[in-house]
Amino acid sequence: MKQSIQWVRSVIFLGLIYFNLLVVGIVFLPWALVSRSGAFAAAHTWCRSTMWLAGWMVGIKTEVRGTPPTGEVIVAAKHQSFLDIIMIYASLPRGKFIMKKELIYTPVIGIYGLRMGCVPVDRGKRGAAIRKMVAQVVAGIGNPGQLIIFAQGTRVPPTEKLPYKIGAGILYKELKQDCVPVAVNVGAFWPAHGIMRTPGTAVIEFLPTIPAGKSLSDFMEELENVVETRSEELLVESGYYERQK
Template sequence: MTHALQWLRSLVFVVQIYAMMGVLGILFLPWALFSRRGARAACKAWCVWVRWTARWMVGLRTEVRGTPPTDEVLIAAKHQSFLDIILIFGSVPAGKFIMKRELMYAPVIGQYALRIGCVPVDRGKRSQAIKKMVKDVARGAQAPGQLIIYSQGTRIAPGVKAPYKVGSSVLYQELGQDCVPVATNVGVFWPRKGIMRKPGLAVVEFLPRIPAGLDKAGFMKQLETEVESASDALMTEAGFVLEQEEEARGLD
């Protein structure tokens, strides 16, 4: 009975946040058409709404730890669900994502994402897209801000291991900017797919920045080690049992 009630509450929550996306998209449209600030304001307002309604509708509290950057940096984050997008974007002044090109055609999301400076990339053509984006940044075509990339390229369920893509290291070297790693445990409560949203404390954590200047191999090793270890710690804190912990228990 409790599970069924939580699922129903989750359904209502999911329906209303997407309805509110449409409402805010329309309300902010005149400002967003003439100003990038207006588009960012609409997106940030929706992030605040989602966090607020998640708390009282499904019992999901959210927290941002560490120091979100305010200067021009590369943010390389762990991606578990839509919630980490909301928490990261809502915490930085001018975030812009590297996103799947298909999202360009999604109602509201696609139009506002392009307006705030997100960079669409083709699946399987990521290296070409990164080269073009680096050129755009050098020419000043991209607005200043915090460029956000998901280093594994897609949403990864808690406890699942997946390789880190080369895109993060290419951007890190080509842009010559510091990199701020971000860890998370949001997938424990807000999964990649499905309706159910679980109560608890979902966290994204901005980790100490990696200074510019490392070689690609050194950067990738440090990035993966720091993000994965911090994310594992956050998931353990949330009560998620990692595979290695289960194996250790089996040996006792």
């Protein structure tokens, strides 16, 4: 019975956050069209209201650890579910994503993503995508903000392992910017797929900065090591593995 109630609450929660996305998108649209500040304000409003709803509707509390960056940096994060997108973005003043090209055609998300300076890339053509990604980022470097990239390129459930893609390293090398790694445990409560949401404390943690200037290989090794190690520790702390037994 308890599981059934949680499932129903999860369904209602998902319906509410997407309805809220539409409402926020419409309300902020005039401001967003004339100013990027309006787009950032809309995104922050929706992310924070979603986190609030998650807390009292499905029992997912959210916690941000470490110091979110405010300057021009690359934010390279682990990606376990939609919740880490929400939490990371809510923590940054001017976040912009490397995102799938298909998302620009998504209602609300597409227009706001472009207004915020997100960079759409075609993941189906890896070499061309990386070159285009770097060119687009460099072309838009005048727009201040924190460039968010998911280092594995896709959502990775807690029990799965995927290699880190070279895109984060190439951006680090070409842009000559510091990189802030981000570890997460959100997949323990908000899965990559499915409806059920599990109560608990979802954590994202901004880790110590990797300074600009390292070699590509050293950067990639350090990034993967610190993010994977800390994400695993956060999963253990969350009790995820105990619940899987």
